Amino acid sequence: MGAAAPPRPRLKFADTQIEMSHGAGGKASRRLVEGLIAPAFANPALAPLSDAATFLLGGTRIATTADGYVVKPLRFPGGSIGELAVNGTVNDLAVAGARATALMASFILEAGLPAAELRAEVEAMAAAARCAGVPIVGGDTKVVEHGMCDGMYVSTFGIGEVDERLTLDPRSVRAGDVVLLSGPIGDHGITILLARGELDLEADLQSDTRSVWPFVERLIATCPAGVRWMRDPTRGGVATALNELARDCGLGIVLREEDVPVRREVRGACEVLGLDPLHIANEGQVLAVVAAEDAERALGAFRSVAGGDGACLIGEVRAERGGSVIGVTRYGGTRAIDMLVGDPLPRIC
Amino acid sequence: MCLAIPGQVVELVPEQPALVKVDVGGVRRNVNVGLFEPGEIGLGDWVLIHVGFALSRVSESEARDQLRMLGALGEDELAMEEVRGYTFAADAERR
Amino acid sequence: MTTMMKYVDEFRDPALIATVAAEIKRSVDPGRHYRIMEVCGGHTHAIYRFGLRDVLPENVELVHGPGCPVCVLPTGRVDDGLAIAAQPGVALTCFGDMMRVPGTKGTPLELKARGADIRMVYSPLDALKLAQEHPELHVCFFAIGFETTAPSTALTLLRARELDLRNFSVFCNHVTIVPAIRAILDSPDMRLDGFVGPGHVSTITGCRPYEFIARRYGKPVAVAGFEPLDLLEAILMVLRQIHAGVAKVENQYRRIVPWDGNPGALRALATVFELRPYFEWRGLGFISQSALKLKDAFAEWDAEVRFEVPGVRVTDPRAAQCGEILKGVLKPPQCKLFGKECNPEHPVGALMVSSEGACAAYYRYARIEA
Structure with a gap:
């Protein structure tokens, strides 16, 4: 791990300016990172381009991650930017097999931001950090002129120790392995879309923001040798995360579409807006690929965690159609499931 | 070409008679019913929604008939012939 | 997890789908090739999304038609709309579908990133509301x-007139489907055996406008819904007409489509719009009486009257074979640009633009066989 990255087609960044799509977590984001940013910094720890970088420090395998949070509105049903900033970084470490040991936080604040809003976010961060059992040990604050940012942006940095029993690597994924998901998808992305109010849609829906470490911890305790790969499917959704895996392991992934858990309201919103729940962001779910012989035990592990009753086996890895993700239905229909292109835009006509 | 979806009228908006609140799978939105006569769309009705407008009222009996007919396709050949007869009879009636 | 949606999930029932698919298999003549066009882009999208080609016999070929409004909008019209957005004090509103459609100088999303005031709306009424809330802006709806x-x-225009709302206008690019179907039927390389008719258009127009297809051209038509069972049943209806040697218009989507359409909607159309003498369709060229414009009584709200637009015709890249694909002569991967220069992120041709376009749907959902 962290040594030689699997071969990957070199992406060129030829776009002339930054668009919103470069931040949406789909193909454009990938092009930006792989075509413009990563080549300048090229080094072995960066090469896998996973959500957390791992390296040896004094004989211990360390995972680190940094993540910026920009969200409009700052507060939304089920959470706020502060909780996202803690949970997101805890989760990036968790799916690298590391429990967060410490976090740091950097704030960019807009002049004119009510102090009460900032205090509420700082308290939300403190509560989320307590809940995840991780201290916030340092940080930075900067203020920009009014109109230069949407209230506040938060960046967090996290560090943790990788569980030594694990070898997480896309290249360890084998045909026959199964794909496990911790719960229903799309709650966060649809909640944010509705909370912006532009679409005038209402639903009783909450962001799923939470620490996924309890899932990872239980999974490692149950079948440490059978866990091949994990990811928290945030921007770009499950479809994008699995496409990245398919590309990195060179195998095909078959999703049983009816088995992917989606809440009624998320489906409703997706049907109204012409969106695919597989492309919608999550902030409290884990995707894991585990060995077939561990499938039931791994599923049991996820389900035994509080809030894990919606966990499901949603698909498996096949040797055929390497590099792609295929959806299959019970009546035998198949479709290629692509990465997200750009931002998920409502389709109307 | 045009994304439209059935939803149920769950609330009338008294101060705006052209609007009703429609629920699609637990997602609610105000929808304009100005393409219908006043009072033609009532509470509990199912309507087809497109860009914030109700285009059509869903007929439950037609939906049930369709499913029943398609289900009958799976039965034996004789029953299937009956279904075909039924389809064409229904067509003739409608014209 | 139970996520039952009424009038949706019943029509995605795997067992029933298998039943209808089996009936289709039983009914086809193995020695014969069938070419059926689904006119509507929504059908194209559904066919790929639900993997319906996998349950159809190989000799039933679905040909993707021109019913995708984003795909058939010529580049020149996109440029005109974006020229309106470039005017000071104007907010251009459009559906999400338009945001990635390329004009000569970029897509609405790209222009927005460069500072133009372009906003996505779900409904034309949302654009009207924006105009009411922002009297300092002129809100144009694309x-x-x-x-x-x-x-x-x-209805939105009627409401604007009722409110005497002067900071609102419409840049009208509405088109009508029947002239496009006729253009395809008149095309010399047309080789179609029947049509799956556009279900949601028909909620407004009813089924009568398609009668000429059966009467004059002798082709069967089944107006269809958008769920897997709807499409399969409609295909079965068309096949049965072919085998019976008849051609008529059938309504598969009876639960939604009244035979005579929506009279209130037809009245609203007649009040506000008139037919343009001709209109350019991307890939198909100029088609007479195939598009709507605002009547003179609504000139106050007509963006084409209010604003100077370039009105320049922009020809499609010669290498893109959108026209042949729209008419069903070629399949998407047979185009030289498919998946190479032309892909959903950087569409060259019309049909790669919208996810309902034949090429984008094919690229996104069906490349597995390539």
Whole structure:
């Protein structure tokens, strides 16, 4: 791990300016990172381009991650930017097999931001950090002129120790392995879309923001040798995360579409807006690929965690159609499931 | 070409008679019913929604008939012939 | 997890789908090739999304038609809309579908990133509301769509007139489906055996406008819904007509489509719009009486009257074979640009633009066989 990255087609960044799509977590984001940013910094720890970088420090395998949070509105049903900033970084470490040991936080604040809003976010961060059992040990604050940012942006940095029993690597994924998901998808992305109010849609829906470490911890305790790969499917959704895996392991992934858990309201919103729940962001779910012989035990592990009753086996890895993700239905229909292109835009006509 | 979806009228908006609140799978939105006569769309009705407008009222009996007919396709050949007869009879009636 | 949606999930029932698919298999003549066009882009999208080609016999070929309003909008019209957005004090509103459609100088999303005031709306009424809330702005709605969408624009315009709202206008690009179907039927390389008719257009127009297809051209038509069972049943209806040697218009989507359409919507269309003498379709060229414009009584709200637009015709890249694909002569991967220069992120041709376009749907959902 962290040594030689699997071969990957070199992406060129030829776009002339930054668009919103470069931040949406789909193909454009990938092009930006792989075509413009990563080549300048090229080094072995960066090469896998996973959500957390791992390296040896004094004989211990360390995972680190940094993540910026920009969200409009700052507060939304089920959470706020502060909780996202803690949970997101805890989760990036968790799916690298590391429990967060410490976090740091950097704030960019807009002049004119009510102090009460900032205090509420700082308290939300403190509560989320307590809940995840991780201290916030340092940080930075900067203020920009009014109109230069949407209230506040938060960046967090996290560090943790990788569980030594694990070898997480896309290249360890084998045909026959199964794909496990911790719960229903799309709650966060649809909640944010509705909370912006532009679409005038209402639903009783909450962001799923939470620490996924309890899932990872239980999974490692149950079948440490059978866990091949994990990811928290945030921007770009499950479809994008699995496409990245398919590309990195060179195998095909078959999703049983009816088995992917989606809440009624998320489906409703997706049907109204012409969106695919597989492309919608999550902030409290884990995707894991585990060995077939561990499938039931791994599923049991996820389900035994509080809030894990919606966990499901949603698909498996096949040797055929390497590099792609295929959806299959019970009546035998198949479709290629692509990465997200750009931002998920409502389709109307 | 045009994304439209059935939803149920769950609330009338008294101060705006052209609007009703429609629920699609637990997602609610105000929808304009100005393409219908006043009072033609009532509470509990199912309507087809497109860009914030109700285009059509869903007929439950037609939906049930369709499913029943398609289900009958799976039965034996004789029953299937009956279904075909039924389809064409229904067509003739409608014209 | 139970996520039952009424009038949706019943029509995605795997066992029933298998039943109807088996009936289709039983009914086809193995020695014969069938070419059936689904006119509507929504059908194209559904066929790929639900993997319906996998349950159809190999000799039943679905040909993707021109019913995608974003795909058939010529580049020149996109440029005109974006020229309106470039005017000071103007907010251009459009559906999400338009945001990635390339004009000569970029897509609405790219222009927005460069600072133009372009906003996505879910409904034309949302654009009207924006105008009411922001009297300092002029809000222009970039209207696209077939007969399904045009009545919504019409009611919005009637409301604008009622409110005497002067900071609102519509850039009208509404088109009508029948002339496009006729253009395809008149095309010398047409080799179609029947049509799956556009279900949502028909909620407005009813089924009568398609009768000429059966009468004059002798081709069967089944107006269809958008769920897997709807499409399969419609295909079965068309096949049965072919085998019986008859051609008529059948309504598969009876639960939604009244035979005579929506009279209120037709009245609203007649009040607000008139036919343009001709209109350019991307890939198909100029088609007479195939598009709507605002009547003179609504000139106050007509963006084409209010604003100077370039009105320049922009020809499609010669290498893109959109026209042949739209008419069903070629399949998407047979185009030289498919998947190479032309892909959903950087569409060159019309049909790669919208996810309902034949090429984008093919690229996104069906490349597995390539």
